[in-house]
Amino acid sequence: MAQVEATTERIIAADAETVFDALADYKEVRGKVLTGHFSEYEVREGGDGEGTLVHWKLQATSKRIRDCLLEVTEPGGTSHAGGYGGGQLIEKDRNSSMVTTWTVTPAGEGKSKAVVTTVWNGAGGIGGFFEKTFAPKGLARIYDELLQNLATEVEK
Numbered sequence: 001m002a003q004v005e006a007t008t009e010r011i012i013a014a015d016a017e018t019v020f021d022a023l024a025d026y027k028e029v030r031g032k033v034l035t036g037h038f039s040e041y042e043v044r045e046g047g048d049g050e051g052t053l054v055h056w057k058l059q060a061t062s063k064r065i066r067d068c069l070l071e072v073t074e075p076g077g078t079s080h081a082g083g084y085g086g087g088q089l090i091e092k093d094r095n096s097s098m099v100t101t102w103t104v105t106p107a108g109e110g111k112s113k114a115v116v117t118t119v120w121n122g123a124g125g126i127g128g129f130f131e132k133t134f135a136p137k138g139l140a141r142i143y144d145e146l147l148q149n150l151a152t153e154v155e156k
Helices: 016-024 029-033 125-154
Strands: 003-012 038-045 053-059 065-073 087-093 099-106 112-121
Touching: 003 125, 016 029, 016 087, 016 099, 016 112, 016 125, 029 125, 112 125
Parallel strands: none
Antiparallel strands: 003 112, 038 053, 053 065, 065 087, 087 099, 099 112
């Protein structure tokens, strides 16, 4: 099994703290910025960053639907407030090897850079070859649209 990775990034015209707080807000914001590829969104525990347990189904292709139950952590226990130099949210899927890391850092006056990286253990054989070849591009498109929705939400 080879590890598969998809990464997308976007510069957003809002400060890093605002962007991070929006990403970490699973109760109000996250559900609004998800694309049509996500369904059955439900916050099961928490709802604000660390300690959140969230469920959704991700339909990456017409035939590929992944049932995700994600535990959210914030490495280093980063506070959302004051002197903000950036932060990370990590979503670990209890149903698979998939881990998504959201990193938000300042990118100049009133701007931030949001990077999302998802890794998982891919299939073996010819199926694994196609997964490693095509899945990252498809997932990158989904997350690019999500980051655009996030930018629209926080740049209001």
